[in-house]
Amino acid sequence: xxxxxxxxxxxxxTDMTVLERETARMKWHQDxxxxxxxxxxxxxxxxxxxxxxxxxxxxxxVQNFQGLVGTGGGxxxxxxxxxxxxxxxxxxxxxxxxxxxGRFELPDMGFESCGLVNGTSSEFEMTAGAISRTSSCAxxxxxxxxxxxxxxxxxxxxxxxxxxxxADKVQNTQVxxxxxxxxxxxxxxxxxxxxxITEQTSTKNTTADNNNRESSSDTSxxxxxxxxxxxxxxxxxxxxxxxxxxxxxxAERVRREKISERMKYLxxxxxxxxxxxxxxxxxxxxxxxxxxxxxxxEFLSMKLAAVNPRLDFNIEDFxxxxxxxxxxxxxxxxxxxxxxxxxxxxxxxxxxxxxxQMFPACSTSFPTIGMSSEMTNPAYxxxxxxxxxxxCGLEMGINSSDMALRRAISAPVSIxxxxxxxxSFTQLPPSSTWxxxxxxxxxxxFHQGRSTSFPSQPFTGSIEASNLKMEM
Amino acid sequence: xxxxxxxxxxxxxxxxxxxxxIRTLLRMRKNAPSSSSIEEIRKRSQRIKIAAYSSMxxxxxxxxxxxxxxxxxxxxRARHHGMMRxxxxxxxVIKNDPPGDQSQTNKLRQLVPGGKAMDMCSLLxxxxxxxxxxxxxxxxxxxxxxxxxx
Numbered sequence: 001x002x003x004x005x006x007x008x009x010x011x012x013x014t015d016m017t018v019l020e021r022e023t024a025r026m027k028w029h030q031d032x033x034x035x036x037x038x039x040x041x042x043x044x045x046x047x048x049x050x051x052x053x054x055x056x057x058x059x060x061x062v063q064n065f066q067g068l069v070g071t072g073g074g075x076x077x078x079x080x081x082x083x084x085x086x087x088x089x090x091x092x093x094x095x096x097x098x099x100x101x102g103r104f105e106l107p108d109m110g111f112e113s114c115g116l117v118n119g120t121s122s123e124f125e126m127t128a129g130a131i132s133r134t135s136s137c138a139x140x141x142x143x144x145x146x147x148x149x150x151x152x153x154x155x156x157x158x159x160x161x162x163x164x165x166x167a168d169k170v171q172n173t174q175v176x177x178x179x180x181x182x183x184x185x186x187x188x189x190x191x192x193x194x195x196x197i198t199e200q201t202s203t204k205n206t207t208a209d210n211n212n213r214e215s216s217s218d219t220s221x222x223x224x225x226x227x228x229x230x231x232x233x234x235x236x237x238x239x240x241x242x243x244x245x246x247x248x249x250x251a252e253r254v255r256r257e258k259i260s261e262r263m264k265y266l267x268x269x270x271x272x273x274x275x276x277x278x279x280x281x282x283x284x285x286x287x288x289x290x291x292x293x294x295x296x297x298e299f300l301s302m303k304l305a306a307v308n309p310r311l312d313f314n315i316e317d318f319x320x321x322x323x324x325x326x327x328x329x330x331x332x333x334x335x336x337x338x339x340x341x342x343x344x345x346x347x348x349x350x351x352x353x354x355x356x357q358m359f360p361a362c363s364t365s366f367p368t369i370g371m372s373s374e375m376t377n378p379a380y381x382x383x384x385x386x387x388x389x390x391x392c393g394l395e396m397g398i399n400s401s402d403m404a405l406r407r408a409i410s411a412p413v414s415i416x417x418x419x420x421x422x423x424s425f426t427q428l429p430p431s432s433t434w435x436x437x438x439x440x441x442x443x444x445x446f447h448q449g450r451s452t453s454f455p456s457q458p459f460t461g462s463i464e465a466s467n468l469k470m471e472m
Numbered sequence: 473x474x475x476x477x478x479x480x481x482x483x484x485x486x487x488x489x490x491x492x493x494i495r496t497l498l499r500m501r502k503n504a505p506s507s508s509s510i511e512e513i514r515k516r517s518q519r520i521k522i523a524a525y526s527s528m529x530x531x532x533x534x535x536x537x538x539x540x541x542x543x544x545x546x547x548x549r550a551r552h553h554g555m556m557r558x559x560x561x562x563x564x565v566i567k568n569d570p571p572g573d574q575s576q577t578n579k580l581r582q583l584v585p586g587g588k589a590m591d592m593c594s595l596l597x598x599x600x601x602x603x604x605x606x607x608x609x610x611x612x613x614x615x616x617x618x619x620x621x622x
Binding site: 255259262269283291296301302304306 | 497508513514516517518519520521524525576577579580583584592593596597599600602603604606607609610613614616617620621
């Protein structure tokens with residue numbers, strides 16, 4: 001009896017997003033190939049949570065949705081979409097989903113981005129993201145709804161508690177509730193404790209003003225921060241058992257959970273914050289950390305200002321030329337992990353090496369990268385890649401350091417050869433010291449026998465050969 | 473753990489930032505005569521600091537609210553640089569809340585560029601991203617400074 005009734009209700013009511021969502025999620029998990037990019041793109045276009053499900057459930061629905069998206073923003077989408085689709089809820093599958101939802105739903109909210117249509121791995125994020133996206137849309141409602149068409153009659157136990165709660169607050173501003181269909185719907189979307197609570201909510205809210213308000217919009221429990229807007233696309237937030245069920249508190253709870261999730265992420269970022277619990281302490285730490293970072297930037301800028309005048313060679317031309325190569329190289333390095341600074345370092349080192357003529361010949365021998373080598377200091381530069389590496393914070397793992405650094409060195413090594421042709425470069429005598437230093441540098445990366453020693457070829461030739469070897 | 477919305481490609485940011493920063497540094501060195509007076513150093517350090525923040529903001533682009541705020545501020549500063557000089561004295565009045573009343577959230581808002589107009593959720597998200605970019609900025613500047621100081 002209930003199920004038939006349910007389907008009837010589904011046709012007319014707008015809060016079937018819950019059910020649809022459940023269906024879609026379940027189907028998603030089962031049949032992951034059908035995840036549609038429509039959902040993602042439309043989703044980005046400001047659709048509600050239902051977009052995602054639409055795409056999955058049928059192309060006609062997708063088209064419907066597309067039409068809806070075309071017509072208006074997130075406002076009407078959900079409502080119309082819901083009204084147009086009838087879903088039969090699969091009790092068994094939804095039951096499974098509920099448990100997962102409880103775990104994954106809320107933490108995922110708030111952190112998705114529109115572009116997250118990356119396939120099956122992100123489907124849950126999409127769902128949660130869809131939900132949070134709807135929350136950020138006009139109605140600003142976050143959903144943690146689960147539908148389970150058990151259709152069973154609520155037990156009196158839950159009712160009592162919710163009754164008491166409802167008696168305490170006169171909830172009439174935000175909650176738009178229809179009495180009769182709402183009850184049925186609540187029965188439909190019922191789980192044990194919560195369903196009873198929502199049922200009671202609906203039964204309780206049969207006040208006149210509620211009826212008046214709900215007449216203007218479709219029936220759903222709207223939890224909206226933008227409370228003044230009453231739009232047909234309501235998203236349901238499931239009140240957890242033992243918690244208040246009015247829309248204010250639900251929205252508050254969702255917001256609080258978002259904030260707490262972000263605080264947790266910040267806790268991972270800020271070093272040494274594992275022990276600190278509580279928002280206030282964390283905020284203090286965050287503020288301190290940001291202030292310390294900014295102070296560090298200021299200090300380093302002072303340091304650079306003091307140090308700067310020493311180097312007065314004209315690198316600007318070189319940078320202009322190397323831009324092209326840099327881009328190529330940086331693209332190739334995109335996948336090489338924490339090599340950005342190393343790459344940049346090597347580039348800088350190479351440039352500095354070019355001007356060895358200004359300083360006493362730096363017969364630097366770099367035995368290994370890891371070792372802090374003793375080098376004869378030029379007047380201004382003490383080129384010590386080991387220390388430089390250390391200064392970088394040793395982002396690279398130890399196992400990867402050699403390989404990575406070799407690869408890092410290989411590409412920028414190609415850069416100087418472009419400058420051999422530049423006119424400004426010809427000002428400097430292509431000194432043998434430079435060749436020697438660069439060969440030393442190359443030997444550095446090959447010190448573990450990746451390549452034999454370089455023959456004293458023309459410089460460009462050797463570099464190209466090394467590049468070919470390294471880039472394999 | 474990375475929340476899905478706060479993805480950060482540190483590597484590319486590093487490279488972009490380093491490029492821009494070095495370029496600005498060199499330009500600065502080329503234009504300004506190298507003088508060692510304290511005033512000059514202070515002025516230059518201020519300019520370097522601005523260059524660092526601006527290069528980081530450019531590296532991040534317009535994706536983040538804080539980088540947009542920095543870029544906006546820079547553009548306005550460049551635009552009004554001439555005009556503001558005349559009226560600078562009047563306009564610089566910043567109203568100060570009594571320090572005791574300042575909540576932590578307000579402090580954070582002041583620290584993060586563009587934070588005054590954000591709600592708590594996005595403020596925290598922007599703070600996370602800003603912190604990561606700041607740390608990369610510090611690392612790169614540290615390496616540069618170490619290079620030049622040895």
